[in-house]
Amino acid sequence: MQIQDLPYPDPGVPDARSGSRFLWWLGRNQLGGQLRALAWGLLHFSSVSALPFCVGLAVQAVVDRSGSRLALSGGLLALACAGNALGDTFLHRAAVTNWITAAARVQQLLARRTAQLGAALTRRVAAGEVVAVSTGDVEKIGWFVEAVSRFTAAAVTVVLVCVALLVYQPALGVVVAVGLPVLALSVLPLLPRATRRADLQREKAGRATELASDTVAGLRVLRGIGGEDLFLDRYRRASQEVRQAAVRSARMWSLISAVQVLLPGLLLIAVVWYGVHLARSGRIDVGELVTVYSSVMVLTYPLRHFEEIAMAYSFSRPSAERAARVLSLERTIDDGAPEGEATTGTTAGTVTAAGPSPSEDRGDGFRRGLWDPATGLRVPAGRLTAVVCGDPDAAGRLAERLGGHPTEPGPSVLLDGVPLDDLPLDAARTAVLVQDKDPVLLSGSLRDLLDVPASGEVAADAALAAAQCGDVLEALAQSSPSAGDPMDVRITERGRSLSGGQRQRLALARSLITDPEVLVLDEPTSAVDSHTEARIAEGLRALRAGRTTVVLTSSPLLLDHADHVMLLHAGTVAAVGTHRDLVRTEPRYRAVVTRETDEERAASGGPAAEAASRGTAQDSLDDDAAALRDAMEEIEETA
16 A cells, blocks of 8 residues: 555454554554565665675775775675665655555544444543544554564664674674673663653643643633633643653653663673774784674664664554554444334323334335334424423433434434434435534634535525524624635634524534435524524424424424424333424423423412413413514514
């Protein structure tokens, strides 16, 4: 795999049982690149190691006054220099290729796993850890993968040079052959402590990063309550802890580097002292002494790769552990649950929640649509369905289930009688789109924000109008007068320059442009005023006519525009009907929608008074809705 061939058609199935196994799997899948880097590394290190032999041969030729041997040594020296240049060039090319392709493979694996898990990912793994894995950890993993081939080439070269010195000059070769393994293994006792300190530094750095992200995300709230100084002090302390941990880690790595400089120097002194003694006694020639001395000096270069591979592994191992932890996550699917198993609900008005499952085709078209066996929720195709749930967390879990990425085990949701888990991931994501309570707006222009995969049936203007984004466009235009078109105004990260209601409406417009077969909206208007909310309800119903839409909300304005409403109680559908029917007949529904407490219901006189007040309550709601519509019409006429 070359860089220009990226991305991988299929990055493969990783071995995510542990960080070490993941690194081993990654290395095996980079085998071709590793072998190329190894070959060029052997050429490079062998050429560098051959230089002392050429120099020693030349010195001995001068001593012996042999012109032919001097010319031969010059030719060998030129050949070694050419091999050094060629090997170094292509070794660097192969190493960088291995680094980038390994990092790209990990990024593709993480992106694929993120797409499979969807919104459930950040509920099972901290968002800061996901960011760390996909950025800095990927680089560290790629560094170790590419360093393996260079280390292997360096280790093989050291062994070959030791053997060559034993053959060339056994007396000094023994000293070198004994000393070099000691140099290579001398740092091993220091590595565990260095690794622990590096892990502690990364842990503290991750905590500081999460604290900074939380502070920036909640800056507006902090300013409102005057908490900037408090969080600034917290971050200052966290930053100082990171600095201290980094200093401690750097001290240990500097000690390892010092050992890698000191011990080769001591070996060099020993070789020179013993070599001079042998030369004075006439047991070796001057050229042989120069050769052995130069070889020891040159070998300090490949020996540095022993330190690098130790450092690369100590940094990449925890990174690989985090990556393996993310890649080992699976979607929570319970294939053993029977498809037709659902809890029977109670009666509400003239419509009941109980009934046959979608697999029993009744001939009335009810087979088409969404069905959740866990809750008994059935959403007919082409209708606007509202779901009321007193627990916001339960509503969020239901939205995730309907989107095909549940956070808890359970039977799969069925779309038109087919389990979502049986559909290809791309098809399931295209068919069902979920907008959660806190949708994310990526930084960029508004045009870029709305440039999403879509059916092409809904224009941006129509979606913005349905989501009542007119004032948002005006605010964007005023914030950047130089931009001729509000669509070209840049939106800051996560839309922090906008209010909560503006962010909600832009996110809703983005979802409407996508125009999926099934659109699930979780509290899409919780930060919007009532007048705007009523217009959004009308626009949503008009724009999504004939398409399946599910709105999880407790807002009467949205509920009144739904074709039918379902009450979710204790994890199952308890009642189904229209908004007005449920207000009259279902106390639990009325308590959620009108925010009526148990004390208020008891104070009103119990069941008899409750029954007597149903008509009055509905009449009051009808009057309020009529007055609101009249007010909106007057406002529109005035505008």
